[in-house]
Amino acid sequence: MRSAGCPRRSSGATRNERPEVDHPRGRRQTVLALDGGREHAELFYDVEAALFQNRDLTALELERVAALAEGLATPLRSPIADLACGPGRHGLELARRGHLVTGVDLSAPFLRIARAAADSGGVGGRQRLVCGDLRRLPCADGAFQSVLLLGNSFGYFSDREDLAILAEARRILRPGGLFCLEITRRGAYLAALEPYEEELVCGRRHPRLRCQWWRRWDPATRRVFTHERHSLPDSGELVYEGPYDMRLYGWGELQRMLRRTGFQRVIQAPFTPAADTLDGGLGETFGAMSEVRFVAARV
Numbered sequence: 001m002r003s004a005g006c007p008r009r010s011s012g013a014t015r016n017e018r019p020e021v022d023h024p025r026g027r028r029q030t031v032l033a034l035d036g037g038r039e040h041a042e043l044f045y046d047v048e049a050a051l052f053q054n055r056d057l058t059a060l061e062l063e064r065v066a067a068l069a070e071g072l073a074t075p076l077r078s079p080i081a082d083l084a085c086g087p088g089r090h091g092l093e094l095a096r097r098g099h100l101v102t103g104v105d106l107s108a109p110f111l112r113i114a115r116a117a118a119d120s121g122g123v124g125g126r127q128r129l130v131c132g133d134l135r136r137l138p139c140a141d142g143a144f145q146s147v148l149l150l151g152n153s154f155g156y157f158s159d160r161e162d163l164a165i166l167a168e169a170r171r172i173l174r175p176g177g178l179f180c181l182e183i184t185r186r187g188a189y190l191a192a193l194e195p196y197e198e199e200l201v202c203g204r205r206h207p208r209l210r211c212q213w214w215r216r217w218d219p220a221t222r223r224v225f226t227h228e229r230h231s232l233p234d235s236g237e238l239v240y241e242g243p244y245d246m247r248l249y250g251w252g253e254l255q256r257m258l259r260r261t262g263f264q265r266v267i268q269a270p271f272t273p274a275a276d277t278l279d280g281g282l283g284e285t286f287g288a289m290s291e292v293r294f295v296a297a298r299v
């Protein structure tokens with residue numbers, strides 16, 4: 001967990017260090033520890049501690065999923081697929097509540113973190129973890145009653161591939177099944193977008209880590225291009241540096257995509273994790289997760 005003594009993310013400094021935040025289309029970027037192996041997974045586990053290590057947030061998100069499921073008269077039921085599960089926080093919580101969960105992620109190191117948490121939490125038997133790509137899920141047709149894609153894990157590919165991801169979610173659901181997506185709210189995100197942000201993170205791996213983000217919104221592609229750098233503040237040693245970009249979908253676009261991929265009913269609810277409801281007030285530092293939209297659809 002990020003220590004309470006860490007400064008909050010601040011903006012507006014060292015613009016002269018700004019790197020180029022364009023990157024060639026077609027080249028896929030790292031999306032949180034995908035290609036960096038174990039060390040990078042642990043690094044991002046620390047950098048994104050507000051997200052990955054916050055049980056209060058996870059419980060609040062699952063409450064939102066349950067409320068939308070009720071709105072669709074399609075309860076959240078097992079077996080559940082937790083797509084892009086990362087270190088597995090949602091699956092862990094669901095398994096604790098008795099559900100049977102299959103977590104799918106492309107990052108083997110994140111899956112190892114998830115496996116260790118499930119085993120030490122005594123729910124290893126209820127949480128399967130599978131290495132696989134969202135665009136070609138290693139799951140049989142109709143294998144799940146509920147499919148979740150949470151934690152702003154959608155929008156990192158081309159529009160065509162993003163559509164394929166929704167079609168894959170639809171394919172692995174049973175008739176009458178529930179799909180739930182948690183995604184950043186474009187309007188809120190753009191209103192708060194800063195071209196430069198930095199934060200000093202106190203992590204498990206590095207007690208002091210300087211994290212920097214340079215961002216640029218491109219209205220033509222509706223993508224935010226980010227260049228991310230992590231270094232040790234005392235020595236200046238570079239720990240990680242790399243780009244990624246994220247498509248920001250509006251509510252209308254999401255509705256059309258979900259209908260096109262065969263979902264029948266689509267509903268949504270906004271969610272802003274209020275700083276005072278979260279452990280240590282970490283809600284302030286959530287970045288793209290500060291104001292999100294839960295979208296639920298029924299097959």
Ligand SMILES: C[S@@+](CC[C@H](N)C(=O)[O-])C[C@H]1O[C@@H](n2cnc3c(N)ncnc32)[C@H](O)[C@@H]1O
Pocket residue numbers: 031032033034051052083084085086087088089090104105106107110132133134135149150151152153156
């Ligand atoms: C923002 S994290 C969210 C993790 C988790 N859902 C949560 O909320 O804690 C995004 C996750 O997507 C995974 N990911 C990225 N591209 C993927 C792909 N093509 N297939 C499967 N997982 C992918 C990353 O490894 C990472 O764990």
